[in-house]
Amino acid sequence: MTDRDHTAERLLRSSAAHSYDPAVEIDWDAPLVPGKYFVPPHRSSLYGTPIWERLSPEQRIELTRHEAASIAGLGVWFETILMQLLIRDYFRQDPTAPHAQYALTEIGDECRHSVMFGRMIASLGTPVYRPSGFDHWLGSWIAHTGTGPRMFAAILIAEEILDTLQREAMTCEDVQPLVRMVSRIHVVEEARHVRYARAELARQIRTAGRGRLTFDRLVIGRAAWLTGMRLIDPRVYRAVGIAPEVGRRAARTNPYHRETLQWAAERVVTYLQDLDLITGPGATLWRASGLLPR
Numbered sequence: 204m205t206d207r208d209h210t211a212e213r214l215l216r217s218s219a220a221h222s223y224d225p226a227v228e229i230d231w232d233a234p235l236v237p238g239k240y241f242v243p244p245h246r247s248s249l250y251g252t253p254i255w256e257r258l259s260p261e262q263r264i265e266l267t268r269h270e271a272a273s274i275a276g277l278g279v280w281f282e283t284i285l286m287q288l289l290i291r292d293y294f295r296q297d298p299t300a301p302h303a304q305y306a307l308t309e310i311g312d313e314c315r316h317s318v319m320f321g322r323m324i325a326s327l328g329t330p331v332y333r334p335s336g337f338d339h340w341l342g343s344w345i346a347h348t349g350t351g352p353r354m355f356a357a358i359l360i361a362e363e364i365l366d367t368l369q370r371e372a373m374t375c376e377d378v379q380p381l382v383r384m385v386s387r388i389h390v391v392e393e394a395r396h397v398r399y400a401r402a403e404l405a406r407q408i409r410t411a412g413r414g415r416l417t418f419d420r421l422v423i424g425r426a427a428w429l430t431g432m433r434l435i436d437p438r439v440y441r442a443v444g445i446a447p448e449v450g451r452r453a454a455r456t457n458p459y460h461r462e463t464l465q466w467a468a469e470r471v472v473t474y475l476q477d478l479d480l481i482t483g484p485g486a487t488l489w490r491a492s493g494l495l496p497r
């Protein structure tokens with residue numbers, strides 16, 4: 204058996220022991236708790252800004268409700284791309300191989316996650332925030348053509364950033380129990396996905412040619428840019444009477460929000476730097492994404 208299959212066997216055992224059905228585990232009929240935030244308040248994109256100071260306590264909570272929906276919306280969007288990438292890859296694989304079976308198991312996890320995030324967004328009663336226009340076109344291009352390093356690096360960026368945010372949210376007393384429970388389930392299952400994507404990425408880089416890697420670094424940089432710019436969709440600010448462009452600018456210059464982005468991205472940035480993936484023309488996009496330390 205290959206290393207790849209040994210890793211897959213471990214992940215399959217962990218999947219069998221620790222998988223959750225959100226339809227059963229979460230009390231979807233429980234009402235939201237008054238006075239609780241939807242993301243930890245200090246992680247709101249406007250926390251600490253003059254706009255934040257002017258908002259009433261209810262408006263601050265309302266803003267975080269839309270921010271949580273934006274993060275979940277981006278999560279579903281990335282998960283839908285990942286499921287397509289994995290199923291296309293699986294189509295070429297031997298169905299008796301553990302690594303092929305693990306890919307299919309991960310698709311099963313992501314199916315449940317996307318239903319869970321969708322139900323959470325419905326419970327929050329917000330619009331569905333997700334990439335549109337050119338970003339959506341690029342996502343669908345990646346979903347249809349992505350293979351090798353660019354496929355796993357793009358996925359890893361989204362998974363690790365979401366994971367860091369959710370690890371904090373799941374333990375935060377100020378946060379709605381619904382969001383904490385959704386975060387907890389996601390964190391447990393994503394730990395396997397992160398291990399799988401990290402191992403696959405390192406393996407595929409070893410076999411990728413130079414030209415291939417140059418192109419992939421650019422695509423990876425674009426995925427990082429999208430994640431940094433669209434984690435909080437500017438349309439969320441409308442919920443508290445702020446024009447999207449005004450809110451977006453305040454968030455981009457907010458030192459607390461910049462710190463949040465860098466903190467959330469720190470682990471994946473270190474990993475991708477070690478693999479020499481944050482260089483070349485893609486590095487400019489990385490710098491603009493707000494995810495790199497200054």
Ligand SMILES: [Fe+2]
Nearest residue numbers: 282313316393
């Ligand atoms: Fe997921």
Ligand SMILES: [Fe+2]
Nearest residue numbers: 313362393396
């Ligand atoms: Fe995942």
